[in-house]
Every structure is written in C-alpha cells, then in structure tokens.
Amino acid sequence: MLGKTFYKKNDAELETAKMFNEISEKKEFKNKESQNNSKNNSLCILDKETIGYIINKFSPMSVEIRESLNNLSKTLESTIDYIEDKSSNIIKTERNFELSDYYRKISVEVYDMIKNINEYVKWMETEYEHENNDFKETTQNSIEEINENISEIENKNIDNNINFENGIEIYKDFSTKEPKAFKLNKDIVRVDDWDDLLVKTAEILTKKYKESKHSNKTVNKDIKISEKKSNENTFRNTVIEMLNEYKINLNDFRLYC
Helix, strand or coil: CHHHHHHHHHHHHHHHHHHHHHHHHHHHHHHHHHHHHCCCCCCCCCCHHHHHHHHHHCHHHHHHHHHHHHHHHHHHHHHHHHHHHHHHHHHHHHCCHHHHHHHHHHHHHHHHHHHHHHHHHHHHHHHHHHHHHHHHHHHHHHHHHHHHHHHHHHHHCCCCCCCCCCCEECCCCCCCCCCCEEEECCEEEECCCHHHHHHHHHHHHHHHCHHHHCCCCCCCCCCCCCCCCCHHHHHHHHHHHHHHHCCCCHHHEEEEC
16 A cells, blocks of 8 residues: 555656646747847857858958858758657647647747848858958959059060151061060050060950950951061961950050161
8 A cells, every 4th residue: 555655656756746737848949938028039159240240351261150140040050850749749748738728839939049140141241242242353453553554664674776657557568677666545555576575475464354345346357467477477467366365556656676
C-alpha cells in the first residue's frame, strides 16, 4: 500500500510541476506579446546613422556586418524549424494544443525578425552601392586628371627639333618619310619609327576613345587618301584603318616627320 501511495504522490507532483511550467510559459509569452505591441518592429539595435557612417568610411567592415546579418537570418530560419518540430511533438505526445499554439506564435514573431533583418540588409546593400558608385566616379575623375597631366608633361618633353607647325594629314603621301611624332586632337606623342607609331596609336585609341568606337557616327567618307604605293604608305594605311575603326576624323590626326 505504501509503495502504491508513494507512486501516486510522485505522479501528482510531476503533474503539478508540468502544469506550473505550462503556466509559466504562458505568462512569459503574454508578457512578451504585451511588450511587442508597445514597440516598433524595426531593427533598432543597429542605428542607421552609425551603420551609414561605417558604410561610408569603413566599407569592408560594413560588408562583414551585412554577411553576419545574413547568417543571423539563416539561424533564425532554423530556429523556426526547431520550434515547429517542438510544437508538432507536443500535439503528438501530449495533445497540448494551447501550448503548441503559443509556440507557433513565437515562430511568427521570429519570422517578423527575419523580415526586418532582410529589409535592413537590403538598405545596407543600397547604401553600399551608392557609396561605391560615388567612389568609382571620384577615382575615375582622378585617373583622367592624372592622365591629362602625364600627357601635358610628355608633350613638353617632345623633341624640340620637331616643327609642329608643319604637321601632315595622315591621308597624305608618306613615301620616303620617317615619323618622329603624331598629334591626335590635343595629344602629341613622340615615336621612333613606323612600328612604334602603330603601337602608340593603338594605345591612345584604346585608352581615350573607347566610347567613340561604339558610336554610330560616320566619318572620312569625303576624304581622298593618297594611293601611291610604298612601304611607308602601307604603315600609314594601317593607322587609317585603326582611326576609322574608332570613328576618328582623319583631319584630327597629323604626323610630324
């Protein structure tokens, strides 16, 4: 009899403890629900002004923050799966539909967190792209300014023996002539020979006239090119082909010999 009574007493204690735990969970959830109703659902732990400054001044770290938030979002997704498994198990083993419902409400709150995090990450990506584009534009302007300065320095260092008042249009006859420099718009480039002329013409075209190459304008249709046969004019014709490819007016390209 004593053994049987002791068993029943333990059962009663276990049942009481179980009921106490369920009541505690319900109170905890209700308190949490009340708090959530009185606050904004935004990601308030990460101040946008501070994060914006980090994106602007310390962009590599902002990328790591963004990746960490993505990882947190994935962990919360796994948390939902875990809670849902627990919720289903409570119904299967205990038929406790009320507690299972509370668990699922927690899952919904976690899902709201995930949505807030994902929206915040999208905002960070937009800010990062904006800052990155501004940086690229500033850098490109600086590169162009440096190239212009280099071009000016190179032009000043051109051989003073070259007479730049007597430039010859590229479509003229260059038989028996050897180039010393060429001028394309404002750029003057010194060359050693015809081979060097081809190389440096290609360089300046690819660096400064990429956009012109893909334009729809038509050039040089009315220009008559000297047809005299010579090795020099063969080189000249190659230069003309490059200029036509990049839609450069032949009158803008002059040789100094």
